Amino acid sequence: MNKKKLRENVKKKLEEYKQPIFNQLTERVLHNLYHTTEWKNAATIGVTFxxxxxxxxxxxxxxxxxEGKIVCLPRCNPVTKQMNFRKFTHEDELETIYFGLKEPIELKTELIQPQDIDLLIVPGVCFNKSGFRIGYGGGYYDRYLADFQGITLSLGLSCQLVDDLPIEDHDIPVRKIITEHEVISCQ
Structure with missing residues (x-):
């Protein structure tokens, strides 16, 4: 199955959850995250809004x-298809850009270098148990991960796990995937 079709199928499965059930499941995912050594040991966390x-x-x-951790959010450049992470301390530092994404305002936030991010939570639509993922189609994370040396993991519901995922040469797997049921070590 191609990436576009997989994205559509998984998004449809996610939409089928009634909001209270979705909330319960995602709370379990976050509970599982907070009990990992990766979370406990991270001083600086990169995450998407x-x-x-x-x-x-x-x-x-x-x-x-x-917990006194530093949080940084991605800022994407649609011209170069590159992104960087910026320290986030308050919602006043965000602006809504293309596709309704919230990103840090450059003039109000500090650039965080890749080597200063201890834990990068990589978004995705679907994943396989080897840590490969299909994202939202922009390729920003694939480019960022090419030089990123820190710890990576992804959060998702078990319905986002698929057996057959098309993998390309530039794809970089995350180290762990955390669902409502399990913490999967991928590498």
């Missing part, structure tokens, strides 16, 4: 702040 039927990251961001 989730929307729609992604694992909600706002409570994750608040939890990180409560």
């Amino acid at each position: 989730a929307r729609n039927r992604e694992i909600p990251t706002f409570s994750l961001i608040n939890k990180a702040w409560e």
